Each structure stands twice: as C-alpha cells, then as structure tokens.
Amino acid sequence: xxxCLGGKEMDINNNTESLPYVHKVGLPPKQTLFKEITATVxxxxxxxxxxxxxxxxxxxxxxxxxxxxxxxxxxWGRDYSFSKFKGDLVAGLTIAxxxxxxxxxxxxxxxxxxQYGLYSSFVPxxxxxxxxxxxxxxxxxxxxVSLFLGTLLQDEIDPSKDPINYLRLAFTATFFAxxxxxxxxxxxxxxxxxxxxxxxxxxxxxxxxxxxxLQQLKGLLGIxxxxxxxxxxxxxxxxxxxxxxxxNWQTIVIxxxxxxxxxxxxxxxxxxxxFWIAAxxxxxxxxxxxxxxxxxxxxxxxxxxxxEIKRGxxxxxxxxxxxxxxxxxxxxxxxVVAGMIALTEAIAIGRTFASMKDYHIDGNKEMVALxxxxxVGSMTSCYVATGSFSxxxxxxxxxxxxxxxxxxxxxxxxxTLELITPLFKYTPNAILxxxxxxxxxxxxxxxxxxxxxxxxKFDFVACMGAFFGVVFSSVEIxxxxxxxxxxxxxxxxxxxxxxxxxxxxxxxxxYRNIQQYPxxxxxxxxxxxxxxxxxxxxxxxxxxxxILRWLTDEEEHLKENDLPRIQFLIVEMSxxxxxxxxxxxxxxxxxxxxQKRNVQLVLANPGPMLVDKLHASRYAELIGEDNIFLTxxxxxxxxxxxxxxxxxx
Numbered sequence: 001x002x003x004c005l006g007g008k009e010m011d012i013n014n015n016t017e018s019l020p021y022v023h024k025v026g027l028p029p030k031q032t033l034f035k036e037i038t039a040t041v042x043x044x045x046x047x048x049x050x051x052x053x054x055x056x057x058x059x060x061x062x063x064x065x066x067x068x069x070x071x072x073x074x075x076w077g078r079d080y081s082f083s084k085f086k087g088d089l090v091a092g093l094t095i096a097x098x099x100x101x102x103x104x105x106x107x108x109x110x111x112x113x114x115q116y117g118l119y120s121s122f123v124p125x126x127x128x129x130x131x132x133x134x135x136x137x138x139x140x141x142x143x144x145v146s147l148f149l150g151t152l153l154q155d156e157i158d159p160s161k162d163p164i165n166y167l168r169l170a171f172t173a174t175f176f177a178x179x180x181x182x183x184x185x186x187x188x189x190x191x192x193x194x195x196x197x198x199x200x201x202x203x204x205x206x207x208x209x210x211x212x213x214l215q216q217l218k219g220l221l222g223i224x225x226x227x228x229x230x231x232x233x234x235x236x237x238x239x240x241x242x243x244x245x246x247x248n249w250q251t252i253v254i255x256x257x258x259x260x261x262x263x264x265x266x267x268x269x270x271x272x273x274x275f276w277i278a279a280x281x282x283x284x285x286x287x288x289x290x291x292x293x294x295x296x297x298x299x300x301x302x303x304x305x306x307x308e309i310k311r312g313x314x315x316x317x318x319x320x321x322x323x324x325x326x327x328x329x330x331x332x333x334x335x336v337v338a339g340m341i342a343l344t345e346a347i348a349i350g351r352t353f354a355s356m357k358d359y360h361i362d363g364n365k366e367m368v369a370l371x372x373x374x375x376v377g378s379m380t381s382c383y384v385a386t387g388s389f390s391x392x393x394x395x396x397x398x399x400x401x402x403x404x405x406x407x408x409x410x411x412x413x414x415x416t417l418e419l420i421t422p423l424f425k426y427t428p429n430a431i432l433x434x435x436x437x438x439x440x441x442x443x444x445x446x447x448x449x450x451x452x453x454x455x456x457k458f459d460f461v462a463c464m465g466a467f468f469g470v471v472f473s474s475v476e477i478x479x480x481x482x483x484x485x486x487x488x489x490x491x492x493x494x495x496x497x498x499x500x501x502x503x504x505x506x507x508x509x510x511y512r513n514i515q516q517y518p519x520x521x522x523x524x525x526x527x528x529x530x531x532x533x534x535x536x537x538x539x540x541x542x543x544x545x546x547i548l549r550w551l552t553d554e555e556e557h558l559k560e561n562d563l564p565r566i567q568f569l570i571v572e573m574s575x576x577x578x579x580x581x582x583x584x585x586x587x588x589x590x591x592x593x594x595q596k597r598n599v600q601l602v603l604a605n606p607g608p609m610l611v612d613k614l615h616a617s618r619y620a621e622l623i624g625e626d627n628i629f630l631t632x633x634x635x636x637x638x639x640x641x642x643x644x645x646x647x648x649x
Contacts, residue, residue, distance in 0.1 A: 023630040027615065028608035050364075072365070073130045076402055084401040091398035092408020094279045095138045095391045099409060100416055101282040102140075102390075102439060104306065104424070105432035108219075109146035109212065110383055111159040112170060114306055114424070115417070117141050119314045120377060122413045124385035125406035127373035133361045135402050136353035137346065138391035138409065139373070143440045144208045145342045145384050147215070148475045149173060151230055152334045156327070169331055172322040175378035176335025181343050182371025190363040193344050197489065199456070200482035201344065202448045203463035207470025207478050209443035212436060219433030220255040222248030222302060232471050248302040254292065255430030258285045262438035275397040282435045289431040290423065304429045309421040313414060314381040321378060335384075339374070341479070342386035346370055349387040353396050390439050458489055497533030499546050501554075502572060502632065509633040511572070523636055525564050525643045527554050530572040535583030544586040547571065548593060566599055568639045572632050574605040584617045591623055602639060604632045 053069075054062050068075040099121050107117030121140040128139045153159070153173065159166040184190055214235045218226040223246045227238035262281050269278025292298070299305050322328045347363055354361045374384055395405050453460045462485035470478030500513040503520030511528060514520045522528075529547050533539060547569070555566055579587075594601050601623050606614065611628075614620045620628060629635035 023634065025606065025611060025628050025630055026608075028612050050362075069365075070368075071130050072133050073403065080402065080404075085404065087399040087401050088404035089408055091395050091400035092405035093412065094276060094398045095395050095405060096409040096412035097280045097283040098391055098394055099138070099140050099388075100413065101286045101432065101435050102388075103413075104309075104427075105436040105439075106141040106143060106146040108429075108432060109143065109215065109436070110141075110150040110170065111154055112150075112167065112383065113310070115310045115421070116167075116170075116381060116383060118309075118413055118417055118421075119380070120382040120385045122410050122417065123314060123380045123382055124373040124377045125410040127376050128369050129403040129406040129410075131365075131369035131372055132403055132406075133365045133369070134350040134354060134387075135357070135359070136392055136396045136400060137350050137387040137403075137406075138395045139406055140385055140388050140391060140409075141383065142342070142345065142386055142388045143212050143436060144205060144345065144443070145338060145386060147208060147212050147230070148341060148479075149334070149338050149384055151475050152338070154228060156330050156334075165327065168320045168322055169327050169334075170383050171317050171320050171378050171381070172327060172331030173335040173338055174374055174382065174384050175321050176332045177339030177342060177384045178335075178371045178374030178376075178378060180336045180339035180371070181367050181374060184343070185364045185367025185369075185371055188364050190347075190367055193340065193347060195486055195490070196344060196483060197459065197462060197486040199452045199459035199463040200466045200486045201348070202445055202452065203466035204470060204478055204482045205443045206445065206449070207467040208475060209440040210471050211475065212440045216433035216437050219304070219429040220252070220259070220437070221246075222251030222255075222304060222430065224304075230474055250298050250301055251303050251428065251430045254289055254298070254303065254428055255434050258289055258431050259434035259437060261285060262434055263441075266438055266441075272397055275394060279394045279398070282438075285431050285435065286424075286427055290427045293428050294426045298428070299426060306424050306427045306429065306432070309424050311417065311421050313417055316379060317381045318379040337476070337479070338384050339371075342374075342384050343367060343370060345389070346387035349389050349392050353392060356396070390442055458492070462486060462489060491538075494533070494536070495538045496542060497531065497539055499532065499543065499550065500530045501550060502528040502530055504636075509631075511632045511636075525566060526568045526570060526636060526639055527551055527566045528570045528572060528632060528636075530575065532575045534578040535576055535586065536578075536580050537582035540580075540583040540586035543583075544590045544593075547590060551594075551597070551599070567643050568600050568602055569594055570602045570604055570632060570635050570639070572604050573610060574607070576610055577607060578609050579613055581617075584613065584619055587619060588622065600639075600642075601627065602635050603628045604635045605630060 050069075053065055057065065100118065103117030103121050104114040105117075107114050110116070125139040128137070132139075149170065153166060153169055157166040157169055184192065210232070211230050214232060215230065217223070217235065217239050221239065223239070223242050225242070225246065227234045229235070262285060265281035266278045269275050269281075293303060293305060322331050347366060350361045350366055370386060374382075377383070377385060398405075449460075449463060452463050462482065465485050466478050466482035468478075469481035500515065501522070502511040503514040503517070503522045504511055505517060505520050512520050513530070514522065527550065529550055531543055531547075533543075535543055551566060551569060558565060591601050603614075603623070606628065611620075614628070626638075629638065
C-alpha cells in the first residue's frame with residue numbers, strides 16, 4: 001500500500017511500523033455562562049475596547065479624556081499651529097466657493113427655498129468640527145439625500161399647496177434622522193450599516209445620479225410644468241411632451257453653455273495641482289450667469305431665476321417639529337431611512353480619506369457627531385446634512401489638516417447669508433441645474449461596476465438591481481432592492497456554504513482543495529471534506545446532505561473504476577468557527593448514515609468553540625475521542641494502518 005503522506009510503499013502485513021506523534025486536541029478552559037455572554041457582547045459592541053485609554057488613570061485625567069473623547073477638537077487643538085491653519089484656511093475658502101452654489105441647487109431637490117440649503121452648511125459643520133473624528137470630511141447637504149428627502153416628503157404633503165407643513169415635516173424628518181444616527185452611535189450599533197453591501201451602494205448611487213440629472217432637465221430647459229415622479233419614463237415623457245411649447249431657448253443656451261464650462265473645469269481639475277479650477281468653477285458660473293441675466297434682462301424673456309433669498313442667519317425651528325399628531329409617524333419613518341443613507345455615505349467617505357492619510361476614524365464617534373449635528377440642525381432651520389464626497393475631495397486636495405475648514409466654510413456661509421444673498425436675485429435656475437448635474441456625474445463609478453463584475457457576479461446583480469430600481473421606479477424602491485439583495489447574499493452564503501474535497505500536495509503534508517490545486521491527489525480509501533462555514537440551524541441539514549453527496553459521488557466513481565471503497569471520511573473543520581444544537585444534531589445524523597455505510601467519521605482541526613460543544617453534547621464520546629485530530633495529516637497517518645487491518649482476510 002502507498003503511504004498517503006510520505007509517498008513510500010508500506011508492507012501491508014507490517015502493522016508495527018512506527019507512527020508519528022499524534023497531538024491531542026486540547027479542550028478550552030471552562031467559562032461560566034455569564035462570562036461567555038459578556039465576552040460575546042464585548043466583542044460585538046466593544047471590539048475596539050473604547051475604555052482602554054481610561055485604565056489606570058487618575059480621576060482628573062479621566063475627566064479630561066472623557067471631554068476629548070466627546071469633543072476631539074480639544075485633543076488635536078492642543079497641537080494646532082499657524083502653519084496648519086494656513087492650509088486649513090485655503091481648504092475652507094475653497095470648499096465654501098463650491099458649497100454655496102451647490103447648497104442652493106440641492107435645496108431645490110428637496111423642494112425647499114434656497115436659504116435652507118445655505119442654513120444646512122452653517123450650523124451642522126460647526127457642530128461636526130467640534131465632535132467629528134475625520135480630518136477630511138466637508139459637511140453639508142448632498143444630492144442623494146436631498147433628492148430622497150424631497151421625494152418622500154412630497155409623497156406626504158404637496159409643497160406648493162401646503163408649504164408650511166411641508167417645511168415642518170422636513171424639520172421633523174431631520175430631527176429623527178439625527179436621533180437615528182445618535183442612537184446607533186451611543187449603542188455602538190454601527191455594524192448595522194455594513195449590511196448594505198458596497199456593490200448595492202455603487203448601484204444605488206449611480207441610479208440616484210441619473211435620476212437627479214434627469215430632474216434637472218426642468219431647470220436646464222426652462223420647463224414650467226414638470227412631473228413630480230422620478231422614474232426615467234415619467235421624466236422623459238414630461239420632457240418630450242413640452243418640446244414645442246414648454247422649452248425656453250434662452251434658458252437652454254445659458255444652461256448648456258455653463259454645463260459645458262463646468263464639465264471642462266471638472267476635467268482639468270482632475271490634475272491635483274489644478275483642483276482649484278473645478279472647485280471655483282460653480283461660483284464663477286453663478287457670478288457670470290447672474291451678470292448675464294441682469295445685463296440682458298433675460299428674466300423678462302422667460303428665463304426663470306432664484307428671486308429673493310432671505311437674508312440673515314437661521315431662525316430657531318424647535319417649535320416647528322411635529323412631536324405629536326399624524327405627521328409624527330411620517331416624519332419618523334422618513335427620518336430613519338434618510339438618516340441611514342446619510343450615515344452610510346458619510347462613513348464611507350470618512351474611511352476612504354482616512355485610509356489615504358493613514359489614520360483611523362471611530363465609526364461610533366462619527367455617528368454621534370453626525371447625529372448631534374442633525375438634531376441641532378433640525379432645531380435651527382436645517383435639513384439633513386452629511387459628508388459630501390465632492391467637497392471632501394476638494395478639501396483633501398486643498399491640503400486640509402484638521403476639521404477647521406468646516407469652521408471656515410461655515411463662517412463664509414454666514415457672511416453670505418448676512419451680506420450677499422440679495423445678489424442672487426438674478427441667478428438663473430438653469431445654472432443651478434448645471435451645477436447639480438456636473439456634481440452628481442462623479443457618483444457614477446463605471447470602474448467600480450466593471451470591477452464588481454469581475455469579482456462577484458451576484459454582487460453585480462445587486463448593483464444593477466439597485467441601479468435599475470432607482471432609475472425605472474423610485475429612490476425608495478431602489479434602496480429597498482439594494483437592501484433586499486444585500487440580505488439575500490448574506491442568506492445565500494449562510495444557508496449554502498461552500499464545501500470542498502481535499503487532496504495531498506506532492507512531497508508535503510499539506511491538504512488543499514483539489515479544484516484549486518489539480519496536482520493534489522486523493523488518498524486511497526479516505527475521503528477528506530472541508531466545510532467552509534459555521535454550522536447553524538440555517539445550513540446544518542444542507543452541509544450534512546452535501547457531505548453525503550460527495551461521498552456517494554466518490555463511491556460511484558470508485559466502483560466504476562474497480563477501486564477500493566471509502567473507509568474513512570475526514571471532515572476538516574478549521575473554518576467552522578461555531579456550531580449550534582441543530583449543527584450537532586446534523587453531525588449525529590451524518591454519523592448514523594456513515595455507520596450504515598460502514599464508513600468511519602473522523603474530525604480534524606476543530607476550533608475551541610467547536611471542541612467545547614462537541615464534548616458538552618457528548619458527541620465526542622459518540623464518535624470516539626481517538627477520532628478527533630489536530631490536523632488532517634495526523635488523521636490520515638492514523639487511519640492508514642487501520643485500513644490495512646480492515647482489508648486483511
């Protein structure tokens with residue numbers, strides 16, 4: 001017979017050949033139920049050990065550390081210098097020039113007056129600068145959240161018929177968006193947002209970008225009456241039905257010309273040294289188009305303008321929030337979803353730029369900061385704000401060092417509200433539409449979609465499902481599809497885990513998947529199967545049946561080729577991180593089925609959690625502790641001589 005490990009011939013009658021030392025599988029130390037539950041909760045909610053910095057510290061020091069934890073500005077502010085401020089000042093002024101025209105345009109997406117977009121770039125960035133842990137995020141309204149909020153709000157209240165209650169519902173939704181974010185952060189439930197896969201987010205963002213761009217055709221073409229629906233069919237029907245009587249050629253000339261200018265500036269701004277061109281292009285476009293309309297009196301020829309923007313800082317809106325009545329539940333529902341979308345975008349942006357600068361952001365701190373700023377914002381006439389990718393990218397390239405650019409931007413917005421808003425009277429809506437279109441183009445990531453297709457086809461289906469859901473139905477349907485497909489993938493992976501047949505690599509004691517390593521050879525008389533998942537109630541029956549199918553297929557193959565039958569089934573369990581009672585029951589059924597086939601079940605490399613439960617359930621006694629091995633190699637070494645005994649007459 002051939003030795004399955006060394007490749008040398010063994011004398012079939014020599015049963016006394018010395019075997020290598022077989023390591024005994026160790027039992028983990030016993031823990032009380034309380035300790036087990038405590039350890040699980042700690043690893044789930046406090047894996048980063050947030051209190052480690054407070055250990056062995058005097059009470060006065062703990063108080064200071066607590067303040068710094070809640071307000072990181074007091075930590076990095078101690079080392080702040082004038083050289084850092086110069087970089088932050090330039091970054092703050094740059095993102096301010098970008099945010100002002102964007103805020104006015106995004107407010108229109110939410111069906112709110114322009115000043116509310118500016119308000120949302122005044123108070124929230126100030127709060128975030130004190131509480132946020134990211135050095136690069138620029139705070140303010142964003143296109144996707146603005147569109148989503150506007151779509152859901154107008155489903156409940158018509159902004160043209162009841163603008164007062166519409167505005168109150170917007171503040172209510174913002175309040176509950178902040179409460180949602182704050183709750184997730186305080187209870188350290190940030191892992192919940194990870195259930196929305198990257199692929200689904202890419203598709204959702206791309207679909208939202210297309211939808212937002214289509215919505216801007218109203219302002220770009222000068223159409224007075226436009227559909228309130230967001231799907232592509234309704235929008236295009238609304239556009240083409242007004243082609244002969246609803247389009248305004250002066251508006252089209254202004255909008256298309258400046259859109260071309262913005263896209264050109266965006267292309268030039270891709271070079272790091274010229275990023276400022278793309279950053280100031282929107283403000284330059286607003287100034288030039290406003291002067292053009294003022295000089296040519298284009299507003300008297302059908303070119304729609306912004307008209308008056310209310311001067312002054314935010315008014316308090318705490319009394320405007322619905323804390324009772326029929327709109328309370330609606331505001332809560334809209335706010336929870338909007339808050340989750342805003343949170344997902346902000347965390348993704350923060351992690352992206354943090355990795356570029358090689359520093360860490362605390363996801364739970366970010367949630368607390370974002371939640372607090374939106375709660376405060378809802379009380380000061382703001383709607384949902386979050387991290388903006390376009391502004392954060394400009395902030396990053398401008399050389400920001402800390403969160404101070406948010407403060408600088410906020411002060412510039414304050415000056416704008418106090419001094420400059422009357423100058424926007426002649427700003428054409430077409431230029432705002434052009435600015436929004438040029439901004440959302442960056443949300444369409446073709447390279448990411450191609451990469452998703454190459455890596456995982458199911459992820460690609462999730463990506464496209466979210467994309468087409470947004471484009472052909474609505475933003476909320478697209479989000480629902482994105483979440484559903486993300487959960488579907490999780491369920492698929494949990495309920496149908498992979499299993500593999502292992503073979504021995506030549507001249508080694510290593511066993512690997514024979515599909516991945518064609519040179520790996522099966523061991524005669526022994527079938528080695530690896531289970532690549534924890535064994536739970538959701539997949540235990542499938543795993544048992546899959547192993548038996550592997551065995552049946554192998555036996556049929558051996559019978560057809562007149563080879564010795566399988567006598568041992570070794571299950572490699574190193575990927576099996578945990579098992580529940582259903583899993584133990586499935587293993588017992590597997591053992592019974594193998595006994596009827598005269599095949600011995602052997603386990604290899606079980607982890608501590610698994611070993612503990614195998615002994616607690618007395619399953620180890622059932623199959624015999626001498627059939628549980630530390631490695632596959634040791635299991636094969638031990639099984640080989642036993643096979644000789646079985647085949648002897």
